[in-house]
Amino acid sequence: MDRPRIHRWLSAESYWAAGRPRTTQDAAIDASRNFGIFRTATGEQVAYARIVTDGVTFAWLCDVFVDSSVRGLGIGVALIDGVCAALEPHHLRRIMLATADAHGLYRKFGFEPLAAPERWMAKETQVTTGAA
Known part of the structure; x- marks a missing residue:
């Protein structure tokens, strides 16, 4: 993995990890x-994902x-297809994700909105420099 590139993408170009420190990304x-x-x-x-x-x-x-x-060349589809194929042998009960703008991509692979969102909770915490 090209760690400097991944860090640049996520810390400078993503909405969810803006400003993420390199140590945190590593x-x-x-x-x-x-x-x-x-x-x-x-x-x-040219693309990255993690599980x-x-x-x-x-x-x-x-x-x-x-x-x-x-973007627009099917790279995202190929990436998510590869991730799902790699996870399939594990027979996981649930694979979760959060997205603001790529619902259509993930629906192609069977992802749907939570059936019972009232059962799920999240704890948002203050992120400190260098924290994972």
């Missing part, structure tokens, strides 16, 4: 299953990013 990469798509000719990374999982029952799909130079 820790997140180290603690996750990482997926990337790379240009065949140059080896340049946080126990490998048995649950996974969280996050930090999905496709470089602006290749």
